[in-house]
Amino acid sequence: MNSESIDFKFFIESDNNPFILFGVNGKILYLNDAAEIMLGYTTTQNLYNTALIYAPKNFGYKTTHVEIQYDMLLFYALTVAYQNEEQIGLKLYLKPRMDTAQTINTDKLQVTNINALLEANIALFKIHNNGNLTLLTDHDLPSCRIDQNNFSKLMRKIFDLFTLASSVHITLKLIVGEYIIIQNRREQILQLSIQADIRNSSDDQMIQKMAQEIHTLCICKADSITLHIPFIQK
Amino acid sequence: MAENFITNSIQVQNIIKGLTLTKSLFVSSILIGEPHSGKKTLIHQLFPTAIYADGANRAQLEQLLEIHEELIIINFEKLHNIEKLHFKNKRIIAIANHITNEKIIDSLFAFIYQMPPLRERKEDIDLLAAHLLGEVKTNLAAQKDLAIDTDKLDISKNMLSLRRSVYYQVFAQSLDETQIEEMLYNFFLERLKGKSDYKTYLYLFEKPLIEAGLKKFGSQLKLADILGINRNTLRKKIYELGID
Numbered sequence: 015m016n017s018e019s020i021d022f023k024f025f026i027e028s029d030n031n032p033f034i035l036f037g038v039n040g041k042i043l044y045l046n047d048a049a050e051i052m053l054g055y056t057t058t059q060n061l062y063n064t065a066l067i068y069a070p071k072n073f074g075y076k077t078t079h080v081e082i083q084y085d086m087l088l089f090y091a092l093t094v095a096y097q098n099e100e101q102i103g104l105k106l107y108l109k110p111r112m113d114t115a116q117t118i119n120t121d122k123l124q125v126t127n128i129n130a131l132l133e134a135n136i137a138l139f140k141i142h143n144n145g146n147l148t149l150l151t152d153h154d155l156p157s158c159r160i161d162q163n164n165f166s167k168l169m170r171k172i173f174d175l176f177t178l179a180s181s182v183h184i185t186l187k188l189i190v191g192e193y194i195i196i197q198n199r200r201e202q203i204l205q206l207s208i209q210a211d212i213r214n215s216s217d218d219q220m221i222q223k224m225a226q227e228i229h230t231l232c233i234c235k236a237d238s239i240t241l242h243i244p245f246i247q248k
Numbered sequence: 249m250a251e252n253f254i255t256n257s258i259q260v261q262n263i264i265k266g267l268t269l270t271k272s273l274f275v276s277s278i279l280i281g282e283p284h285s286g287k288k289t290l291i292h293q294l295f296p297t298a299i300y301a302d303g304a305n306r307a308q309l310e311q312l313l314e315i316h317e318e319l320i321i322i323n324f325e326k327l328h329n330i331e332k333l334h335f336k337n338k339r340i341i342a343i344a345n346h347i348t349n350e351k352i353i354d355s356l357f358a359f360i361y362q363m364p365p366l367r368e369r370k371e372d373i374d375l376l377a378a379h380l381l382g383e384v385k386t387n388l389a390a391q392k393d394l395a396i397d398t399d400k401l402d403i404s405k406n407m408l409s410l411r412r413s414v415y416y417q418v419f420a421q422s423l424d425e426t427q428i429e430e431m432l433y434n435f436f437l438e439r440l441k442g443k444s445d446y447k448t449y450l451y452l453f454e455k456p457l458i459e460a461g462l463k464k465f466g467s468q469l470k471l472a473d474i475l476g477i478n479r480n481t482l483r484k485k486i487y488e489l490g491i492d
Binding site for chain 2 (some may be wrong): 058120124126127130133134137140141162163164165166167170201
Protein backbone atom coordinates (compact mmCIF):
# COMPACT_ATOMS: atom_id res chain seq x y z
CA MET A 15 0.00 0.00 0.00
CA ASN A 16 1.38 3.37 -0.96
CA SER A 17 0.77 5.87 1.81
CA GLU A 18 3.14 8.55 0.54
CA SER A 19 0.38 10.90 -0.64
CA ILE A 20 -1.99 10.48 2.34
CA ASP A 21 -2.17 13.43 4.72
CA PHE A 22 -2.13 11.85 8.22
CA LYS A 23 -1.94 15.17 10.00
CA PHE A 24 -5.72 15.66 10.11
CA PHE A 25 -6.22 12.31 11.82
CA ILE A 26 -3.54 12.99 14.42
CA GLU A 27 -4.89 16.49 14.92
CA SER A 28 -8.36 15.23 15.77
CA ASP A 29 -7.26 12.28 17.90
CA ASN A 30 -8.66 12.38 21.45
CA ASN A 31 -5.34 11.12 22.77
CA PRO A 32 -2.66 13.79 23.12
CA PHE A 33 0.35 13.66 20.80
CA ILE A 34 3.40 15.92 21.05
CA LEU A 35 6.53 16.02 18.90
CA PHE A 36 9.52 17.46 20.74
CA GLY A 37 12.65 18.85 19.15
CA VAL A 38 16.10 19.25 20.69
CA ASN A 39 16.00 20.34 24.37
CA GLY A 40 12.27 19.69 24.65
CA LYS A 41 11.06 22.39 22.33
CA ILE A 42 7.60 21.58 21.00
CA LEU A 43 7.61 21.13 17.23
CA TYR A 44 4.05 19.95 16.94
CA LEU A 45 1.07 19.13 19.19
CA ASN A 46 -2.48 18.05 18.44
CA ASP A 47 -5.68 19.54 19.93
CA ALA A 48 -5.85 17.05 22.80
CA ALA A 49 -2.24 17.84 23.74
CA GLU A 50 -3.05 21.54 23.72
CA ILE A 51 -5.77 20.90 26.33
CA MET A 52 -3.38 18.69 28.29
CA LEU A 53 -0.90 21.57 28.53
CA GLY A 54 -3.53 23.39 30.58
CA TYR A 55 -2.93 20.82 33.31
CA THR A 56 0.83 20.19 33.18
CA THR A 57 4.04 21.75 31.85
CA THR A 58 5.99 21.15 28.64
CA GLN A 59 9.08 20.30 30.69
CA ASN A 60 7.15 17.69 32.66
CA LEU A 61 5.92 16.04 29.47
CA TYR A 62 9.38 16.10 27.89
CA ASN A 63 10.85 14.47 30.99
CA THR A 64 8.16 11.78 30.80
CA ALA A 65 9.09 11.14 27.14
CA LEU A 66 12.76 10.73 28.08
CA ILE A 67 11.98 8.41 30.98
CA TYR A 68 9.85 6.06 28.86
CA ALA A 69 11.86 6.33 25.60
CA PRO A 70 13.15 3.09 24.00
CA LYS A 71 16.89 2.45 24.32
CA ASN A 72 17.38 2.43 20.54
CA PHE A 73 15.65 4.06 17.59
CA GLY A 74 12.07 2.85 17.33
CA TYR A 75 9.06 3.02 19.62
CA LYS A 76 8.02 1.69 23.00
CA THR A 77 4.59 1.52 24.57
CA THR A 78 4.44 1.38 28.34
CA HIS A 79 1.33 0.64 30.38
CA VAL A 80 1.49 3.01 33.27
CA GLU A 81 -1.10 5.17 35.03
CA ILE A 82 -0.30 8.85 34.69
CA GLN A 83 -2.45 11.70 35.96
CA TYR A 84 -2.26 15.36 35.11
CA ASP A 85 -4.92 16.98 37.28
CA MET A 86 -8.23 15.70 35.92
CA LEU A 87 -6.66 13.92 32.93
CA LEU A 88 -5.94 10.27 33.55
CA PHE A 89 -3.92 8.10 31.15
CA TYR A 90 -3.39 4.36 31.20
CA ALA A 91 -0.44 4.07 28.77
CA LEU A 92 1.99 6.04 26.64
CA THR A 93 4.08 5.52 23.51
CA VAL A 94 7.43 7.20 22.95
CA ALA A 95 9.01 7.00 19.47
CA TYR A 96 12.09 8.45 17.74
CA GLN A 97 13.92 7.68 14.53
CA ASN A 98 16.69 10.27 14.73
CA GLU A 99 18.46 12.44 17.32
CA GLU A 100 16.43 15.54 16.41
CA GLN A 101 12.82 14.56 17.17
CA ILE A 102 11.00 12.49 19.80
CA GLY A 103 7.25 11.85 19.84
CA LEU A 104 5.02 11.23 22.87
CA LYS A 105 1.50 9.88 22.74
CA LEU A 106 -0.64 9.37 25.84
CA TYR A 107 -3.71 7.13 25.96
CA LEU A 108 -6.70 8.48 27.86
CA LYS A 109 -8.16 6.16 30.44
CA PRO A 110 -11.79 5.55 29.53
CA ARG A 111 -14.21 6.79 32.15
CA MET A 112 -17.22 4.76 33.20
CA ASP A 113 -20.27 6.15 31.53
CA THR A 114 -23.45 5.76 33.51
CA ALA A 115 -26.42 4.81 31.38
CA GLN A 116 -28.66 7.15 33.33
CA THR A 117 -29.87 10.33 31.77
CA ILE A 118 -30.48 13.45 33.78
CA ASN A 119 -34.08 14.41 34.20
CA THR A 120 -33.37 18.06 34.83
CA ASP A 121 -37.02 18.78 35.68
CA LYS A 122 -36.69 16.59 38.75
CA LEU A 123 -33.67 18.47 40.04
CA GLN A 124 -34.37 21.18 42.59
CA VAL A 125 -33.54 24.81 41.94
CA THR A 126 -30.80 25.37 44.48
CA ASN A 127 -28.75 28.11 45.99
CA ILE A 128 -25.49 26.18 45.78
CA ASN A 129 -23.86 28.34 48.45
CA ALA A 130 -26.63 27.55 50.96
CA LEU A 131 -26.34 23.85 50.17
CA LEU A 132 -22.58 23.96 50.63
CA GLU A 133 -22.92 25.93 53.90
CA ALA A 134 -25.25 23.26 55.31
CA ASN A 135 -22.71 20.57 54.44
CA ILE A 136 -19.87 22.57 55.95
CA ALA A 137 -21.87 23.01 59.18
CA LEU A 138 -22.13 19.21 59.46
CA PHE A 139 -18.42 18.83 58.73
CA LYS A 140 -17.50 21.37 61.42
CA ILE A 141 -19.14 19.17 64.06
CA HIS A 142 -16.44 16.58 63.36
CA ASN A 143 -13.52 18.84 62.55
CA ASN A 144 -12.11 21.66 64.68
CA GLY A 145 -9.46 22.68 62.18
CA ASN A 146 -9.08 25.97 60.43
CA LEU A 147 -11.51 26.16 57.52
CA THR A 148 -11.55 28.76 54.77
CA LEU A 149 -14.17 29.10 52.09
CA LEU A 150 -13.65 31.03 48.90
CA THR A 151 -16.85 31.31 46.93
CA ASP A 152 -18.83 33.57 44.65
CA HIS A 153 -21.94 34.63 46.54
CA ASP A 154 -23.47 35.98 43.34
CA LEU A 155 -23.65 32.55 41.72
CA PRO A 156 -27.13 32.15 40.28
CA SER A 157 -29.31 29.23 41.36
CA CYS A 158 -28.79 25.95 39.58
CA ARG A 159 -30.61 22.63 39.38
CA ILE A 160 -29.08 19.89 41.48
CA ASP A 161 -30.04 16.67 43.25
CA GLN A 162 -29.70 18.21 46.71
CA ASN A 163 -29.97 14.99 48.70
CA ASN A 164 -27.49 12.93 46.72
CA PHE A 165 -25.12 15.87 46.41
CA SER A 166 -25.21 16.28 50.21
CA LYS A 167 -24.59 12.56 50.71
CA LEU A 168 -21.56 12.86 48.44
CA MET A 169 -20.33 15.91 50.34
CA ARG A 170 -20.71 14.12 53.67
CA LYS A 171 -18.65 11.21 52.37
CA ILE A 172 -16.01 13.56 50.98
CA PHE A 173 -15.80 15.60 54.18
CA ASP A 174 -15.47 12.35 56.16
CA LEU A 175 -12.09 11.97 54.46
CA PHE A 176 -10.95 15.33 55.82
CA THR A 177 -11.91 14.93 59.49
CA LEU A 178 -8.29 14.68 60.64
CA ALA A 179 -7.18 17.76 58.70
CA SER A 180 -6.06 20.77 60.69
CA SER A 181 -6.45 23.13 57.76
CA VAL A 182 -9.11 22.85 55.06
CA HIS A 183 -9.54 25.20 52.15
CA ILE A 184 -12.72 25.08 50.07
CA THR A 185 -13.14 26.85 46.76
CA LEU A 186 -16.31 27.10 44.72
CA LYS A 187 -16.23 28.76 41.33
CA LEU A 188 -17.50 28.56 37.79
CA ILE A 189 -14.94 27.33 35.29
CA VAL A 190 -14.47 29.74 32.45
CA GLY A 191 -14.40 28.34 28.93
CA GLU A 192 -15.25 24.70 29.70
CA TYR A 193 -18.66 23.18 29.12
CA ILE A 194 -20.46 19.90 29.37
CA ILE A 195 -23.19 18.80 26.96
CA ILE A 196 -26.30 17.55 28.71
CA GLN A 197 -29.35 16.66 26.64
CA ASN A 198 -27.98 18.65 23.72
CA ARG A 199 -27.55 21.72 25.86
CA ARG A 200 -24.21 23.28 26.63
CA GLU A 201 -23.92 23.68 30.41
CA GLN A 202 -21.25 25.47 32.37
CA ILE A 203 -19.17 23.61 34.95
CA LEU A 204 -19.03 24.46 38.61
CA GLN A 205 -15.77 23.53 40.31
CA LEU A 206 -15.78 22.66 43.99
CA SER A 207 -12.38 21.97 45.44
CA ILE A 208 -11.55 20.79 48.97
CA GLN A 209 -7.89 20.92 49.79
CA ALA A 210 -6.25 20.10 53.12
CA ASP A 211 -2.94 19.40 54.82
CA ILE A 212 -3.92 15.77 55.27
CA ARG A 213 -6.73 13.52 54.07
CA ASN A 214 -7.82 9.92 54.07
CA SER A 215 -8.01 8.33 50.63
CA SER A 216 -9.50 4.95 51.51
CA ASP A 217 -12.93 5.74 50.06
CA ASP A 218 -11.84 7.53 46.88
CA GLN A 219 -13.31 4.89 44.57
CA MET A 220 -16.67 4.92 46.31
CA ILE A 221 -16.74 8.70 46.17
CA GLN A 222 -15.96 8.70 42.46
CA LYS A 223 -18.82 6.27 41.89
CA MET A 224 -21.21 8.39 43.96
CA ALA A 225 -20.14 11.49 42.03
CA GLN A 226 -20.70 9.72 38.73
CA GLU A 227 -24.26 8.88 39.75
CA ILE A 228 -25.03 12.59 39.92
CA HIS A 229 -23.14 13.31 36.70
CA THR A 230 -20.26 14.90 38.50
CA LEU A 231 -16.60 14.40 37.75
CA CYS A 232 -14.50 13.70 40.83
CA ILE A 233 -10.73 14.24 40.76
CA CYS A 234 -8.95 12.74 43.75
CA LYS A 235 -5.43 13.84 44.60
CA ALA A 236 -3.20 13.22 47.61
CA ASP A 237 -4.28 16.38 49.40
CA SER A 238 -7.46 17.40 47.61
CA ILE A 239 -10.73 16.37 46.01
CA THR A 240 -12.18 18.41 43.19
CA LEU A 241 -15.67 18.09 41.79
CA HIS A 242 -16.81 19.28 38.39
CA ILE A 243 -20.55 19.74 38.73
CA PRO A 244 -22.83 20.48 35.77
CA PHE A 245 -24.19 23.96 36.33
CA ILE A 246 -27.71 23.40 35.02
CA GLN A 247 -29.81 26.53 35.15
CA LYS A 248 -32.91 25.70 33.12
CA MET B 249 -37.37 29.65 67.02
CA ALA B 250 -34.21 27.64 67.67
CA GLU B 251 -32.54 30.77 69.06
CA ASN B 252 -34.58 29.89 72.15
CA PHE B 253 -33.02 26.47 72.44
CA ILE B 254 -30.91 26.68 75.57
CA THR B 255 -27.37 25.61 74.85
CA ASN B 256 -23.78 26.73 75.13
CA SER B 257 -22.52 23.60 73.42
CA ILE B 258 -20.63 24.27 70.20
CA GLN B 259 -21.67 20.86 68.91
CA VAL B 260 -25.37 21.59 69.42
CA GLN B 261 -24.96 25.07 67.95
CA ASN B 262 -23.48 23.49 64.83
CA ILE B 263 -26.43 21.09 64.63
CA ILE B 264 -28.78 24.08 64.87
CA LYS B 265 -26.82 25.90 62.17
CA GLY B 266 -26.82 22.87 59.86
CA LEU B 267 -30.53 22.17 60.30
CA THR B 268 -31.40 25.87 59.90
CA LEU B 269 -29.57 25.91 56.58
CA THR B 270 -31.53 22.87 55.39
CA LYS B 271 -34.85 24.63 56.02
CA SER B 272 -35.01 25.70 52.39
CA LEU B 273 -33.52 22.50 50.97
CA PHE B 274 -35.08 19.22 49.98
CA VAL B 275 -32.77 16.91 51.84
CA SER B 276 -33.16 14.13 54.38
CA SER B 277 -31.68 14.65 57.84
CA ILE B 278 -31.66 12.52 60.94
CA LEU B 279 -30.97 13.56 64.52
CA ILE B 280 -29.86 10.66 66.70
CA GLY B 281 -29.44 10.86 70.44
CA GLU B 282 -30.37 9.43 73.82
CA PRO B 283 -33.96 9.85 75.07
CA HIS B 284 -34.70 13.28 76.58
CA SER B 285 -31.52 14.88 75.20
CA GLY B 286 -33.55 17.69 73.61
CA LYS B 287 -33.99 16.37 70.06
CA LYS B 288 -37.73 16.86 69.77
CA THR B 289 -37.64 20.30 71.41
CA LEU B 290 -34.92 21.43 69.04
CA ILE B 291 -36.67 20.13 65.92
CA HIS B 292 -39.99 21.57 67.00
CA GLN B 293 -38.42 24.99 67.51
CA LEU B 294 -36.70 24.83 64.11
CA PHE B 295 -39.69 23.49 62.17
CA PRO B 296 -42.72 24.77 64.11
CA THR B 297 -45.23 24.25 61.31
CA ALA B 298 -44.06 20.87 60.01
CA ILE B 299 -46.28 17.80 59.98
CA TYR B 300 -45.31 14.96 62.32
CA ALA B 301 -45.37 11.25 61.58
CA ASP B 302 -44.67 8.49 64.05
CA GLY B 303 -42.26 5.69 63.14
CA ALA B 304 -44.43 3.37 65.20
CA ASN B 305 -47.26 3.84 62.68
CA ARG B 306 -45.91 2.92 59.25
CA ALA B 307 -49.21 3.11 57.39
CA GLN B 308 -49.79 6.68 58.55
CA LEU B 309 -46.17 7.57 57.73
CA GLU B 310 -46.43 6.27 54.16
CA GLN B 311 -49.68 8.17 53.68
CA LEU B 312 -48.15 11.41 54.95
CA LEU B 313 -45.04 10.89 52.80
CA GLU B 314 -47.23 10.85 49.70
CA ILE B 315 -48.97 14.10 50.56
CA HIS B 316 -46.34 16.31 52.17
CA GLU B 317 -42.99 17.50 50.96
CA GLU B 318 -41.84 18.32 54.50
CA LEU B 319 -42.20 15.76 57.26
CA ILE B 320 -40.80 15.16 60.72
CA ILE B 321 -40.61 11.49 61.65
CA ILE B 322 -40.38 10.75 65.36
CA ASN B 323 -39.47 7.35 66.84
CA PHE B 324 -37.59 6.52 63.65
CA GLU B 325 -35.89 3.60 65.41
CA LYS B 326 -39.26 1.85 65.57
CA LEU B 327 -39.55 1.66 61.77
CA HIS B 328 -38.81 -1.57 59.95
CA ASN B 329 -37.79 -2.01 56.30
CA ILE B 330 -36.60 1.57 56.17
CA GLU B 331 -34.68 0.87 52.96
CA LYS B 332 -38.03 0.78 51.19
CA LEU B 333 -38.86 4.40 52.07
CA HIS B 334 -38.45 7.08 49.43
CA PHE B 335 -37.39 10.54 50.51
CA LYS B 336 -36.56 11.94 47.05
CA ASN B 337 -37.30 15.63 46.65
CA LYS B 338 -38.63 15.88 50.19
CA ARG B 339 -37.49 17.62 53.32
CA ILE B 340 -37.36 14.85 55.90
CA ILE B 341 -36.21 15.30 59.46
CA ALA B 342 -36.09 12.03 61.37
CA ILE B 343 -35.57 11.74 65.11
CA ALA B 344 -34.20 8.53 66.61
CA ASN B 345 -33.06 7.45 70.05
CA HIS B 346 -30.66 5.01 68.44
CA ILE B 347 -30.08 3.37 65.08
CA THR B 348 -30.03 -0.29 64.30
CA ASN B 349 -28.63 -0.39 60.77
CA GLU B 350 -25.91 2.17 60.20
CA LYS B 351 -25.49 1.26 56.52
CA ILE B 352 -29.10 1.90 55.62
CA ILE B 353 -29.18 5.15 57.60
CA ASP B 354 -26.03 6.17 55.75
CA SER B 355 -27.61 5.56 52.37
CA LEU B 356 -30.99 7.07 53.26
CA PHE B 357 -29.94 10.32 54.90
CA ALA B 358 -27.78 13.12 53.60
CA PHE B 359 -27.32 14.80 56.97
CA ILE B 360 -26.66 12.64 60.01
CA TYR B 361 -26.43 14.53 63.31
CA GLN B 362 -25.58 13.09 66.72
CA MET B 363 -27.22 14.94 69.60
CA PRO B 364 -24.80 14.75 72.54
CA PRO B 365 -26.26 13.65 75.88
CA LEU B 366 -26.11 16.09 78.80
CA ARG B 367 -23.11 14.31 80.34
CA GLU B 368 -21.14 15.31 77.21
CA ARG B 369 -22.28 18.94 77.31
CA LYS B 370 -21.52 19.96 80.85
CA GLU B 371 -21.58 23.61 79.75
CA ASP B 372 -25.35 23.26 79.36
CA ILE B 373 -26.19 21.81 82.77
CA ASP B 374 -26.07 25.01 84.89
CA LEU B 375 -27.80 26.90 82.11
CA LEU B 376 -30.63 24.37 81.91
CA ALA B 377 -30.89 24.09 85.70
CA ALA B 378 -31.28 27.88 85.97
CA HIS B 379 -33.95 27.78 83.28
CA LEU B 380 -35.78 24.96 85.04
CA LEU B 381 -35.54 26.82 88.35
CA GLY B 382 -37.26 29.79 86.75
CA GLU B 383 -39.88 27.47 85.28
CA VAL B 384 -40.63 25.73 88.55
CA LYS B 385 -40.70 29.01 90.50
CA THR B 386 -43.30 30.31 88.08
CA ASN B 387 -45.30 27.11 88.16
CA LEU B 388 -45.30 26.91 91.95
CA ALA B 389 -45.66 30.68 92.35
CA ALA B 390 -42.74 30.46 94.78
CA GLN B 391 -42.26 33.64 96.77
CA LYS B 392 -38.95 33.13 98.55
CA ASP B 393 -35.48 32.92 97.04
CA LEU B 394 -34.60 29.38 96.07
CA ALA B 395 -31.20 28.00 95.14
CA ILE B 396 -30.13 24.84 93.39
CA ASP B 397 -27.40 22.57 94.69
CA THR B 398 -25.67 21.74 91.41
CA ASP B 399 -23.92 18.73 92.98
CA LYS B 400 -27.29 17.11 93.48
CA LEU B 401 -28.48 17.50 89.88
CA ASP B 402 -29.22 14.22 88.16
CA ILE B 403 -28.38 14.01 84.44
CA SER B 404 -28.46 10.23 84.13
CA LYS B 405 -31.63 10.46 82.03
CA ASN B 406 -30.84 13.83 80.47
CA MET B 407 -33.62 16.43 80.71
CA LEU B 408 -36.04 14.00 82.33
CA SER B 409 -33.89 13.41 85.41
CA LEU B 410 -32.53 16.97 85.42
CA ARG B 411 -36.04 18.45 85.50
CA ARG B 412 -37.06 15.98 88.18
CA SER B 413 -34.03 16.83 90.37
CA VAL B 414 -34.59 20.59 90.03
CA TYR B 415 -38.28 20.25 90.85
CA TYR B 416 -37.44 18.04 93.79
CA GLN B 417 -34.93 20.52 95.21
CA VAL B 418 -37.33 23.43 94.86
CA PHE B 419 -40.15 21.41 96.31
CA ALA B 420 -38.02 20.33 99.27
CA GLN B 421 -37.07 23.95 99.99
CA SER B 422 -40.55 25.39 99.72
CA LEU B 423 -42.54 23.08 101.99
CA ASP B 424 -43.99 24.62 105.14
CA GLU B 425 -44.64 22.73 108.37
CA THR B 426 -48.21 21.84 107.47
CA GLN B 427 -47.11 20.41 104.14
CA ILE B 428 -44.32 18.40 105.78
CA GLU B 429 -46.82 17.06 108.28
CA GLU B 430 -49.24 16.20 105.51
CA MET B 431 -46.53 14.50 103.53
CA LEU B 432 -45.48 12.40 106.52
CA TYR B 433 -49.11 11.65 107.28
CA ASN B 434 -49.58 10.20 103.80
CA PHE B 435 -46.34 8.30 104.07
CA PHE B 436 -47.24 6.69 107.40
CA LEU B 437 -50.78 6.00 106.29
CA GLU B 438 -49.40 3.81 103.58
CA ARG B 439 -46.49 2.20 105.42
CA LEU B 440 -47.54 1.55 109.01
CA LYS B 441 -47.93 -2.18 109.58
CA GLY B 442 -47.89 -2.47 113.36
CA LYS B 443 -44.54 -4.01 114.38
CA SER B 444 -42.59 -1.47 116.48
CA ASP B 445 -43.09 1.07 113.75
CA TYR B 446 -42.51 3.96 116.11
CA LYS B 447 -38.91 2.88 116.48
CA THR B 448 -38.62 1.90 112.83
CA TYR B 449 -39.65 5.29 111.45
CA LEU B 450 -38.27 7.58 114.11
CA TYR B 451 -35.15 8.05 111.99
CA LEU B 452 -37.24 10.04 109.52
CA PHE B 453 -37.36 12.82 112.04
CA GLU B 454 -34.07 12.31 113.89
CA LYS B 455 -31.66 11.85 111.01
CA PRO B 456 -32.38 15.12 109.10
CA LEU B 457 -32.61 16.96 112.42
CA ILE B 458 -29.14 15.88 113.57
CA GLU B 459 -27.56 16.20 110.10
CA ALA B 460 -28.86 19.73 109.67
CA GLY B 461 -27.84 20.59 113.24
CA LEU B 462 -24.31 19.34 112.74
CA LYS B 463 -23.98 21.28 109.51
CA LYS B 464 -25.35 24.43 111.10
CA PHE B 465 -23.59 24.35 114.48
CA GLY B 466 -20.45 22.41 113.73
CA SER B 467 -19.82 20.54 117.00
CA GLN B 468 -21.73 17.78 118.77
CA LEU B 469 -21.30 19.58 122.08
CA LYS B 470 -23.04 22.69 120.82
CA LEU B 471 -25.74 20.72 119.04
CA ALA B 472 -26.51 18.72 122.18
CA ASP B 473 -26.95 22.01 123.97
CA ILE B 474 -29.17 23.46 121.22
CA LEU B 475 -31.32 20.32 121.09
CA GLY B 476 -31.45 20.08 124.87
CA ILE B 477 -30.27 16.50 125.03
CA ASN B 478 -27.34 14.81 126.67
CA ARG B 479 -24.23 14.75 124.50
CA ASN B 480 -23.80 11.02 125.11
CA THR B 481 -27.33 10.49 123.85
CA LEU B 482 -26.50 12.56 120.80
CA ARG B 483 -23.30 10.64 120.14
CA LYS B 484 -25.21 7.35 120.44
CA LYS B 485 -27.85 8.54 117.98
CA ILE B 486 -25.21 9.70 115.52
CA TYR B 487 -23.68 6.23 115.66
CA GLU B 488 -27.03 4.40 115.38
CA LEU B 489 -28.20 6.53 112.48
CA GLY B 490 -24.91 6.06 110.65
CA ILE B 491 -24.31 9.79 110.33
CA ASP B 492 -20.84 10.59 109.08
